[in-house]
Amino acid sequence: MTSVGSERNLTIRDVAQRAGVSISTVSRVINGKKVRDELQVNVQRVLDEMNFRPSAVARSMVRGRTQTVGVLVEDISSSYYAEMIKGIERILERTGHHPLFKSSHWNLQLEEEALQVFLDHNVDAIVVVGGLISESRLQDLAARMPLVLVGRGGVSVNAPTINLDQRGGAYGATRHLIELGHRQIVHISGPLTQEDAVARRVGYQDAMHDHGLEVRPDWLCEGDFLETSAFRATMHLIENGTPFTAIFAGNDQMALGANLALHRKGLRVPDDVSVVGFDDLPVSAYVVPPLTTIRQPAQQVGELAAHAAVALMSGEPAQLAPLELKLIVRESTRAVRR
Amino acid sequence: MTSVGSERNLTIRDVAQRAGVSISTVSRVINGKKVRDELQVNVQRVLDEMNFRPSAVARSMVRGRTQTVGVLVEDISSSYYAEMIKGIERILERTGHHPLFKSSHWNLQLEEEALQVFLDHNVDAIVVVGGLISESRLQDLAARMPLVLVGRGGVSVNAPTINLDQRGGAYGATRHLIELGHRQIVHISGPLTQEDAVARRVGYQDAMHDHGLEVRPDWLCEGDFLETSAFRATMHLIENGTPFTAIFAGNDQMALGANLALHRKGLRVPDDVSVVGFDDLPVSAYVVPPLTTIRQPAQQVGELAAHAAVALMSGEPAQLAPLELKLIVRESTRAVRR
DNA sequence: ATACAAACTGAAAACGTTTTTTGCAAGTGG
DNA sequence: CCACTTGCAAAAAACGTTTTCAGTTTGTAT
Numbered sequence: 167m168t169s170v171g172s173e174r175n176l177t178i179r180d181v182a183q184r185a186g187v188s189i190s191t192v193s194r195v196i197n198g199k200k201v202r203d204e205l206q207v208n209v210q211r212v213l214d215e216m217n218f219r220p221s222a223v224a225r226s227m228v229r230g231r232t233q234t235v236g237v238l239v240e241d242i243s244s245s246y247y248a249e250m251i252k253g254i255e256r257i258l259e260r261t262g263h264h265p266l267f268k269s270s271h272w273n274l275q276l277e278e279e280a281l282q283v284f285l286d287h288n289v290d291a292i293v294v295v296g297g298l299i300s301e302s303r304l305q306d307l308a309a310r311m312p313l314v315l316v317g318r319g320g321v322s323v324n325a326p327t328i329n330l331d332q333r334g335g336a337y338g339a340t341r342h343l344i345e346l347g348h349r350q351i352v353h354i355s356g357p358l359t360q361e362d363a364v365a366r367r368v369g370y371q372d373a374m375h376d377h378g379l380e381v382r383p384d385w386l387c388e389g390d391f392l393e394t395s396a397f398r399a400t401m402h403l404i405e406n407g408t409p410f411t412a413i414f415a416g417n418d419q420m421a422l423g424a425n426l427a428l429h430r431k432g433l434r435v436p437d438d439v440s441v442v443g444f445d446d447l448p449v450s451a452y453v454v455p456p457l458t459t460i461r462q463p464a465q466q467v468g469e470l471a472a473h474a475a476v477a478l479m480s481g482e483p484a485q486l487a488p489l490e491l492k493l494i495v496r497e498s499t500r501a502v503r504r
Numbered sequence: 505m506t507s508v509g510s511e512r513n514l515t516i517r518d519v520a521q522r523a524g525v526s527i528s529t530v531s532r533v534i535n536g537k538k539v540r541d542e543l544q545v546n547v548q549r550v551l552d553e554m555n556f557r558p559s560a561v562a563r564s565m566v567r568g569r570t571q572t573v574g575v576l577v578e579d580i581s582s583s584y585y586a587e588m589i590k591g592i593e594r595i596l597e598r599t600g601h602h603p604l605f606k607s608s609h610w611n612l613q614l615e616e617e618a619l620q621v622f623l624d625h626n627v628d629a630i631v632v633v634g635g636l637i638s639e640s641r642l643q644d645l646a647a648r649m650p651l652v653l654v655g656r657g658g659v660s661v662n663a664p665t666i667n668l669d670q671r672g673g674a675y676g677a678t679r680h681l682i683e684l685g686h687r688q689i690v691h692i693s694g695p696l697t698q699e700d701a702v703a704r705r706v707g708y709q710d711a712m713h714d715h716g717l718e719v720r721p722d723w724l725c726e727g728d729f730l731e732t733s734a735f736r737a738t739m740h741l742i743e744n745g746t747p748f749t750a751i752f753a754g755n756d757q758m759a760l761g762a763n764l765a766l767h768r769k770g771l772r773v774p775d776d777v778s779v780v781g782f783d784d785l786p787v788s789a790y791v792v793p794p795l796t797t798i799r800q801p802a803q804q805v806g807e808l809a810a811h812a813a814v815a816l817m818s819g820e821p822a823q824l825a826p827l828e829l830k831l832i833v834r835e836s837t838r839a840v841r842r
Numbered sequence: 843a844t845a846c847a848a849a850c851t852g853a854a855a856a857c858g859t860t861t862t863t864t865g866c867a868a869g870t871g872g
Numbered sequence: 873c874c875a876c877t878t879g880c881a882a883a884a885a886a887c888g889t890t891t892t893c894a895g896t897t898t899g900t901a902t
Contacts, residue, residue, distance in 0.1 A: 177857095177858055177859085178858065178859065179858080187881080187882085188881065188882045188883075189858090189859085189860095189882090189883095190860085190861085190881070190882065190883080190884095191880095191881060191882080193859070193860060193861085194860095194881090196859095197860080200879090200880080201880080201881085202879095202880070202881085205880095205881085219620070219623065219624055220624075220858080220859065221624070221626060221857090221858055221859070222624040222625045222626065223561060223564045223565050223570065223625065223626050223857090223858080223859090224565060224857075224858035224859040224860090224887095225858085225859055225860075226561045226859095226887095227561050227562060227565050227857085227858075227859070227860095227886095227887050227888070227889090228858080228859050228860045228861080228886070228887050229859085229860070229887085230887075232561065241590075242580070242586060242589055242590065242593065242605075243583075243586035243587055243589055243590040244586075245581075245583065245586075248580060248581035248582075248583075248586050249581055251580055251581055252579075252580065252581040252607075255580065255607060264604070264621060264625075265605075266602070266604065267580075267603075267605055269590075269593060282557065283602060285557065286557050286558075286559070286560040287560045287561065287602075288559060288560065288561050393786075393787070393789075393790040397790070419787070419790075422787065422790040422791065423790055425790075425792055426790050426791075426792055426794070429792045429793070435792075448731075449731075449757070449760065449787055451731075452731040452735070452757075452760040452761055452763075452764050453760065453764075453791050453792070454763055454764055454767045454773075454791070454792055455767070456764070515887095515888055515889085516888065516889065517888080525851080525852085526851065526852045526853075527852090527853095527888090527889085527890095528851070528852060528853080528854095528890085528891085529850090529851065529852075531889070531890060531891085532850095532851090532890095534889095535890080538849085538850080539850080539851085540849090540850065540851085543850095543851085558888080558889065559887090559888055559889070561887090561888080561889090562857095562887075562888035562889040562890090563888085563889060563890080564857095564889095565856095565857050565858070565859090565887085565888075565889070565890095566856070566857050566888080566889050566890045566891080567857085567889085567890070568857075
């Protein structure tokens with residue numbers, strides 16, 4: 167066999183000529199349509215010999231489908247999205263579709279542009295993860311093509327939506343701390359411009375309230391989901407003498423930032439202060455101390471989204487199994503010292 | 505203005521009809537070619553009114569270029585590759601190219617398939633990061649289209665190659681430990697099937713040798729670049745009573761695994777054992793204690809690779825600035841106790 | 843005024859496939 | 873033995889653009 171794909175500019179025409187048949191026949195052989203046995207084997211042999219591969223572009227042109235799926239996330243390289251992408255990749259690989267990833271970096275304009283690129287390239291479906299795009303725009307989109315939403319309110323949009331109960335997860339995290347006897351619990355939230363950040367904050371507030379605990383205003387800090395913001399917030403908290411025995415961070419990255427600040431200030435985790443995160447990043451099980459957190463099954467979310475997209479593309483309704491957030495108790499939390 | 509892109513199946517023909525001109529003229533207006541002023545504004549108005557966007561597929565068909573770049577990495581969701589991808593995204597975004605990412609998961613067959621997909625889709629350039637593909641195959645590829653290699657020997661391949669001095673970095677990491685007075689230094693390597701893993705191991709060995717230090721066979725452990733493998737290796741080391749005062753891990757993830765094992769066994773970092781990693785993942789600055797490591801400028805590598813690809817596509821030679829690995833001293837290393 | 847160049851525009855070809863239509867040969871029933 | 877169906881391959885149309893080529897108008901110089 168000649169080296170794989172060692173030529174290009176090979177067209178179905180060349181194959182037809184060499185096999186002494188028409189291009190239609192070659193096309194039929196390629197696509198497994200009915201052809202006289204004798205011709206079939208002959209053409210197939212030539213196909214193999216020439217190592218011919220049909221142009222995906224030309225196919226897309228005539229078929230009107232591209233076998234690609236646009237996937238829009240905030241940031242490909244952020245751990246959480248990366249995990250989700252892995253799940254999407256895994257499923258689409260099996261169905262012969264190709265994901266086309268774009269990052270929007272929490273920027274509405276970039277988001278709109280990415281969507282436009284998807285449209286221009288005639289993707290067969292779009293998966294939108296989070297984002298700032300308006301619901302009406304999404305509704306437009308959903309009306310024109312298969313669309314799957316992940317981690318968005320999207321109640322008004324007529325498209326399958328995968329949502330994890332962020333509020334509930336945060337509630338559980340907070341309750342865990344309360345059950346360990348903590349009363350003075352700080353929450354460092356993500357940027358309140360993001361749905362998830364506020365949902366988690368609400369979960370914290372609800373849990374506190376339901377257990378009859380007052381929330382001091384200075385226990386509510388706003389970060390940006392990155393380590394540094396939580397590091398700073400925690401340093402300030404300590405320097406201001408704000409009393410607290412536990413921190414519930416809006417995500418694991420911020421939990422790590424808080425963790426480091428505590429370390430800097432000579433406070434031990436979990437002996438002096440308990441810390442809970444959110445996400446369960448792959449790394450969270452290996453930091454010292456291993457982080458108690460709320461597991462978001464990011465890969466499963468990705469898989470589910472991909473499945474939904476595939477279903478939609480073949481005209482079937484999407485099946486959405488509800489996914490659960492789970493408290494993973496590790497070693498960054500313990501009963502409050504008395 | 506009507507809602508963005510609210511129709512499809514719109515073709516240049518519809519625009520031509522509505523504007524009362526030929527499709528050639530519409531095409532010319534779209535592409536900024538010379539057209540009588542009066543027509544130009546008229547057609548442009550219709551274009552805007554109809555919110556027309558030309559089909560990228562049809563364009564690719566006739567132009568023979570797709571404005572896409574295939575990027576093959578081992579695992580999109582692994583932190584290191586994710587960073588690199590971010591760099592690639594950033595550069596290509598500016599030039600109007602669209603990256604098409606594929607993961608090969610250290611699997612030769614998947615790698616070959618991904619390459620085939622790139623070829624089928626007629627990408628304008630390919631970036632191969634690491635991987636198991638043979639050099640001769642790469643040579644074939646390089647002869648046919650713009651190809652950029654990252655983190656591969658690739659000496660025999662006629663394509664721009666971006667390589668970081670893995671051996672040198674490892675040498676520096678080891679020397680750092682030696683200079684701190686460590687004599688009994690363990691190295692946990694990545695899988696020795698990977699070039700980078702062996703290069704780093706060689707760097708370790710060379711540094712030890714150059715400083716007149718014998719390497720005990722049981723100081724050489726082989727992991728798989730994931731946390732767990734290093735965790736286990738370190739546990740065994742301690743349980744077997746192997747003497748050591750420092751660990752140089754083949755990457756940060758394994759450093760974290762080792763770190764946790766030490767913690768489990770009641771050994772303090774850096775007081776009892778010093779730990780050095782490799783990569784400088786975003787998280788490494790925030791773990792406790794912050795990790796001393798070798799910084800690989802992953803994003804810059806990605807940017808450089810993207811620049812090279814862009815240059816190649818426009819027929820220019822690629823400019824390759826050499827990138828440096830840098831020792832980042834944080835708090836996981838200190839002078840050996842005597 | 844006429845010839846010729848310049849400037850544009852429209853018609854048509856091309857890109858590489860798939861799919862529809864046409865055409866031909868063989869088979870079948872009366 | 874003829875009319876009619878069947879089966880299968882070749883020819884042609886189609887997908888939505890860009891680009892080439894030819895044709896038309898306008899302008900200019902003689």
